[in-house]
Structure formats: C-alpha cells, structure tokens
Amino acid sequence: MDYIKKIWAYAKPYKKYAYGNVIANVFYALFGSLAFVSLIPMLKVLFDDKKVVSAPPEYTSILELGDYLEGHLNFYLTQQVEAIGEMKVLMYMIAVVVVTFLLKNFFGYLAMWFITFLRNGVLKDIRNALYLKTLDLPISFFSEKKKGDTISRMTSDVQVIQSSFLSILELIVREPLTILFAILIMLTLSAKLTLFVFIFIPVSGFIISRIGKTLKKKSHQVQEEQGFFLSILEETLSGLKIIKGFNAQSIFTNKFKDSTGRYYEYSNNLLNRQNLASPISEVLGIAVIGVLLWFGGSMVLIEKTLDPAAFIAYMGLAYQILTPAKAISKASYGVKKGNAAAERVLEILETPSLIVDAPNAKQKVGFQNKLSIENMSFKYEDEYVLKNFTLHVKKGETVALVGQSGSGKSTIANLVTRFYDVNEGSISIDGDNIIDITQASLRSLMGLVTQDSILFNDSIKENMLVGDPTATDEEILGALKIANAWEFVKDLPETIHTNIGDSGNKLSGGQKQRLSIARAVLKNPPIMILDEATSALDTESERLVQEALENMMKNRTSIVIAHRLSTIQKADNIVVLSKGEIVEQGRHEELLAKNGVYQNLVEMQSLA
Structure with a gap:
C-alpha cells in the first residue's frame, strides 16, 4: 500500500479525470445491472407470463420488497396491455432494454476516456521525474549502476506501473460496484437464492490469493533481468569496434543469450501464474452458476416460488458478476506485479543526492581573484x-x-x-x-x-x-x-x-x-x-x-x-x-x- 500511495501522488494533477472516471463507472455499474432487470417486463410480455393485477400492491416490509416490486410491475403491465395492446408494450420494453444497454456502454466508454488522460499523464510525469532525478543524481551513482537497468526502469517498469496500479480505479470502483448493484437486485429477486453466491466467494478468494503470493518476487526477477540484457545491448553498441576488432562476438553473444534465457524462464513462470487468474475465476464462477441453475430451477419448477422471467434475469445478473470478479483477480495480480516495478522506480526517485546545494547557497557571479x-x-x-x-x-x-x-x-x-x-x-x-x-x-x-x-x-x-x-x-x-x-x-x-x-x-x-x-x-x-x-x-x-x-x-x-x-x-x-x-x-x-x-x-x- 505504501508504494501505491507514493505512485498515486503523481495522479494529483489529474484528479479531475479520476473523479470523472469514478462517476462514469458508477453509472456504468448501475446501468449494467439495470440492463438485465429491464429484460423482465419484456420476457413477461413475450411469454405471456404476467399476472393480471387490477390494483397497485401495498408496501409491507423490506423483506417483501421483491414481491412488492413484482406486483407493481404486473400492475403496470396489466394497465398498458389493456390500453395499447401487447405488441406496442413489447416494442416499448425492447426500446427500454436497448436504451439501458446503450447507456451502460456510453458510460463505459466515458470511464475509459477519463482513465486514458489519467494513465498517460501519470506515465509522463513519472518518466519526467525519473529523467530529472537522473540529471540530479551525482556521477558516482551511475558509475555503480548499469545504464541498461536505468533505461529499463524508465521504460518497461513505468509501463508496468501504468497498466497495473492505474487499473486500481476499476478495482475499487467499477467492478465492486457492478457486483454490489447486481447482488442488491439479486437479493430483491430472491434472497434465498443469493445466499448461494456468498458460499463460493471466500473459497475463490482464498484460491486466487494463493496463486498470487509469489507474483511480486517473479515480476521483480523479470524486470531486473530485462535491465541486465539492456545493459549488455548498450555496452555492445558503445563498444562495437572493440568487439569486432577482437573477434569477441561470441563472448557477448553468450552473455546476451544467457540473460535472455533467464528472462524467458522468469517470464514463463510469471505469465503462467498470471494466466491462471482468468480460468480459475471462470471455473469457480461456472460452479456458482451450476448451483444456481439447480437450486433456482427447483424454485421455478417445483416450489413455484420464483417467477421464470425473474429467474432468467437473475441468471444474467449472476453471470454478470463473473466478468468483474475475473477483472478484480487480474487487477490484484497486476498490483502485485506493479509493486515490484514501483519498488525499482522509487529506488531511483527516492535516492538522496549526495551533491546538493546548501540551504543558504549563493549565486556566484564572475571570477575575480x-x-x-x-x-x-x-x-x-x-x-x-x-x-x-x-x-x-x-x-x-x-x-x-x-x-x-x-x-x-x-x-x-x-x-x-x-x-x-x-x-x-x-x-x-x-x-x-x-x-x-x-x-x-x-x-x-x-x-x-x-x-x-x-x-x-x-x-x-x-x-x-x-x-x-x-x-x-x-x-x-x-x-x-x-x-x-x-x-x-x-x-x-x-x-x-x-x-x-x-x-x-x-x-x-x-x-x-x-x-x-x-x-x-x-x-x-x-x-x-x-x-x-x-x-x-x-x-x-x-x-x-x-x-x-x-x-x-x-x-x-x-x-x-x-x-x-x-x-x-x-x-x-x-x-x-x-x-x-x-x-x-x-x-x-x-x-x-x-x-x-x-x-x-x-x-x-x-x-x-
């Protein structure tokens, strides 16, 4: 968290884009959940599954909120079908579904539009800060460091920070809100069925965290090795005449191949662990869907306690939770990877310069004596x-x-x-x-x-x-x-x-x-x-x-x-x-x- 705070300090000049992203993500998550709810009235009209209700229902308690909302919906549909006919009501319902999905995607694009300026702005400022620090640090600092490693920190490590830490906005706003809104609506549709979702969340969270534990260490190895082979490349370009003149190509080729070989192994280990996030999330999610289909199906077919149209919408909401859950597990992996990159970048940014101006240092003009x-x-x-x-x-x-x-x-x-x-x-x-x-x-x-x-x-x-x-x-x-x-x-x-x-x-x-x-x-x-x-x-x-x-x-x-x-x-x-x-x-x-x-x-x- 300490690294995240330090990197986020660079986001301050772009906070208006962060606020814009948060607001757009709130609406994205809201309309994403409402898009599936809007299917219910259309399905009721399409399958003639609506109950004829001649008077609006009365609100009794929050425990009966689902029944109250369903009663209101059936009352509204009864009135509209009697007034304009089923086909016109169906057309209106389709229009509502289309508009809801359009609004969801509009706010999704808007959120990405805002995050683009934030990401690229932070990327630019960190690189500028690194370059200024490079100029500020004493020559002795770079006599001990490999040039390629410094270049690697300024290029690939900063890029990793951009793609990992800056996805935290999605991690803490969009995806959790999408899950929250979906669960709230699922609770109103069927509290009993929703309890099954919560049984699997701690299990999946435990499995994902176990996979991600070694990710930071492996990411650090990858980034350090990249700095090493970039140093060999920089030395090769600087000393090409000597290398050719002494027929030393094989020495440097072997050094470079050894480094890229290690990079290959570290990268494979890192990416294979990272790639586990998506399939494991999806398998765990499908397991939840399977249980919901079994348990919810019995509520629709045997107990008759759940409306079929509501169950279809419920399943859509349950499946919608899978995508943000996968994104959260990927983003949490990304944060671990970004931690290693941030550590390397902050090592340079936070290195104190031993050659500094005294607090009361004066401007010397001219040479007199x-x-x-x-x-x-x-x-x-x-x-x-x-x-x-x-x-x-x-x-x-x-x-x-x-x-x-x-x-x-x-x-x-x-x-x-x-x-x-x-x-x-x-x-x-x-x-x-x-x-x-x-x-x-x-x-x-x-x-x-x-x-x-x-x-x-x-x-x-x-x-x-x-x-x-x-x-x-x-x-x-x-x-x-x-x-x-x-x-x-x-x-x-x-x-x-x-x-x-x-x-x-x-x-x-x-x-x-x-x-x-x-x-x-x-x-x-x-x-x-x-x-x-x-x-x-x-x-x-x-x-x-x-x-x-x-x-x-x-x-x-x-x-x-x-x-x-x-x-x-x-x-x-x-x-x-x-x-x-x-x-x-x-x-x-x-x-x-x-x-x-x-x-x-x-x-x-x-x-x-």
Whole structure:
C-alpha cells in the first residue's frame, strides 16, 4: 500500500479525470445491472407470463420488497396491455432494454476516456521525474549502476506501473460496484437464492490469493533481468569496434543469450501464474452458476416460488458478476506485479543526492581573484586518491597537472567542478567555498573539455548551443574559427546544420575534439578545465587542437590535465603528482633544472 500511495501522488494533477472516471463507472455499474432487470417486463410480455393485477400492491416490509416490486410491475403491465395492446408494450420494453444497454456502454466508454488522460499523464510525469532525478543524481551513482537497468526502469517498469496500479480505479470502483448493484437486485429477486453466491466467494478468494503470493518476487526477477540484457545491448553498441576488432562476438553473444534465457524462464513462470487468474475465476464462477441453475430451477419448477422471467434475469445478473470478479483477480495480480516495478522506480526517485546545494547557497557571479584548493583529501572508496593537496590558481594563470596514470589528476577536475565532494579540506573561488555556491552558478564559471569528446546525435549547431543556448549563428561561427573547427565544418554538406551521428561518429577524433573546444569557447567561461584534451590525437590533429586550445586559453584561467608534456611547456605552473601528492611544481625550465620526477617523465616521453 505504501508504494501505491507514493505512485498515486503523481495522479494529483489529474484528479479531475479520476473523479470523472469514478462517476462514469458508477453509472456504468448501475446501468449494467439495470440492463438485465429491464429484460423482465419484456420476457413477461413475450411469454405471456404476467399476472393480471387490477390494483397497485401495498408496501409491507423490506423483506417483501421483491414481491412488492413484482406486483407493481404486473400492475403496470396489466394497465398498458389493456390500453395499447401487447405488441406496442413489447416494442416499448425492447426500446427500454436497448436504451439501458446503450447507456451502460456510453458510460463505459466515458470511464475509459477519463482513465486514458489519467494513465498517460501519470506515465509522463513519472518518466519526467525519473529523467530529472537522473540529471540530479551525482556521477558516482551511475558509475555503480548499469545504464541498461536505468533505461529499463524508465521504460518497461513505468509501463508496468501504468497498466497495473492505474487499473486500481476499476478495482475499487467499477467492478465492486457492478457486483454490489447486481447482488442488491439479486437479493430483491430472491434472497434465498443469493445466499448461494456468498458460499463460493471466500473459497475463490482464498484460491486466487494463493496463486498470487509469489507474483511480486517473479515480476521483480523479470524486470531486473530485462535491465541486465539492456545493459549488455548498450555496452555492445558503445563498444562495437572493440568487439569486432577482437573477434569477441561470441563472448557477448553468450552473455546476451544467457540473460535472455533467464528472462524467458522468469517470464514463463510469471505469465503462467498470471494466466491462471482468468480460468480459475471462470471455473469457480461456472460452479456458482451450476448451483444456481439447480437450486433456482427447483424454485421455478417445483416450489413455484420464483417467477421464470425473474429467474432468467437473475441468471444474467449472476453471470454478470463473473466478468468483474475475473477483472478484480487480474487487477490484484497486476498490483502485485506493479509493486515490484514501483519498488525499482522509487529506488531511483527516492535516492538522496549526495551533491546538493546548501540551504543558504549563493549565486556566484564572475571570477575575480583566485581558485584555492586547501589541504584537500579524497577517496572514491577505501583508499585515498588525493592526500593533503594544496594548490592556488590565480586569475589568468595556466596551471598544468602532470603525472603517471592513477596519480589523481582527473579527480581534481571532478572535484573542482563538484561532480564529487571532498572528504577533507576545501576548494574555494575568491574565498567562497564551492559548497556554499549553487552548483549551477559554479559550473557557469567553468568550461570543460575532456579526453573523450562527448557530442550528441544532432547537428553541429545544436551541439554548440549546449555551451550557450542563446548564441547566434555568427557567434557559433566565431567560436568554430577560434577552435580551428570552421576549416572542416565549412566543407560539410549543410555546414553547421549537418548531423554528426551518434557520439559524433561521422567525424574524426581531431574534428570531434575541436568541436568540443569550440563549444567551450562559445560558453566563454572565466575558468577552463582541460582533461587530457589532446591525448587521443594523432600529430596533425594534436597540432590543430593545441593551437585551438592556446587561442581559447588567452586571457583565461586554465587548469590543464596533461598526458603529453609537449602541450604544457608554456604553462605558468606545472604541478607534478605522484600517488595523490604533489612532488614538484614550477615552470617547465625550472622543473627540468631540478632533474627530478618531471625530468624523468619528459625523458620517457622523448624516448617513446
């Protein structure tokens, strides 16, 4: 019930549709029962089974309500037959039956019309909430999760919620009311006969609940396995070149087949149990009908205590109970299945974000003086990646971070941009701790160019507008020229409107990197962070990209994480890291003169 309440909170904006659905379902259930009652007078006229009653009956007690209503009906039919004849009365009765069934179906359609807006609205809002939460959660959350699992939660799990939890309106309104109205009318027709219905309800309820007990667990297995094979698919698409290049198709094929095999088994178990709902409900219902036919038949034929026309209508009402009873058992299964899906969706929605703005966080506008890192220590898990790290970067300076892989260079970029929070110490800009600055205003001060050029499956222009959504075509053109990117963009079929493919795969590595630089130039931030921006390039591309970087870094504060030492010789300060600690720092010439760690790194690269 806790999951249901949380999911139903998303239905609040659509409550008018919920109310409309409830009202329409009330009328649907009412006219559904009255449709069978309206058959009684028609059957009486058709089979000449009406009793001639010359005076209206008197009401005595609620126990005699059935006889009182039957007497009134016979009195009305007697008057009408005498006044207009049997055929005209029959035509009127047929018209009443047709209109009643029409009204039942009209309100049935109206109820579905309302529930459509409610279902799709909740579906849209949950997906939007999941997407916003995905953007809000820290990068560390997704480094532990499989992407395919997150996609599965946003697609199939939300779809299960839509088809299961949102059927509860039918479960708690339409079907129970249909059963209630039918039973009330059945009681007025024959209280004695109706008691037989209640004997079988607890029995059928017990059997159905036993089948549904393991449904949530099996549903959870199905949804988790779907997330797993979607992750394999996502990894396959991302690493297709490596898979083909290493002839590793069989490894990934086997992984995928194992996953889909498990999914096949779990799905079969789940659906087979789910499919038991309908036949078991129907068998139990037919058993009730059989008893009613036997017992009611004796009341009509032997005891003569029940009118044949009323008995036919009674049987129609009894059979009508079967459909909502089946729907309730199916919906209750659906709720169990939806519980598992809701649990997975709410796990993401309710995960607290560890990187949050402080309650009194301020908007930081502009960069005036310096960026300071004081006695900072940080660990991803158990072992510290950075220890007592201190660095001051003055406005307009270019500071380069160098060192062996794993020395903590890229971690500094992640901490300065506050993708992660420090464990000890602090990072401040112009004396303001970045924890006390809003994340949006902090990141507006920074441009980021990474080793992997992260581009999107869209046009060059749309990729550039990520840097500045308000930029004009002329400003985009200027940024492309500064980044040495215009020289290849101008030759593309549609220049800046050319689609560059998934992850920019229609472009070369150097072209993608220059576009990344152009995007950062367009943003025009005071602080630039370059995380091994040239490490994956060939010599010619590196020359063009390095020239673009130098153009971009003019009159800017830059933190450059460098693998290729040839690219940072002009830096104002080169910081040499080893195992998370600063071992040397100074200008290029000063560090070479020390003949220490930096000198060794330069010699190794020269030898390479």
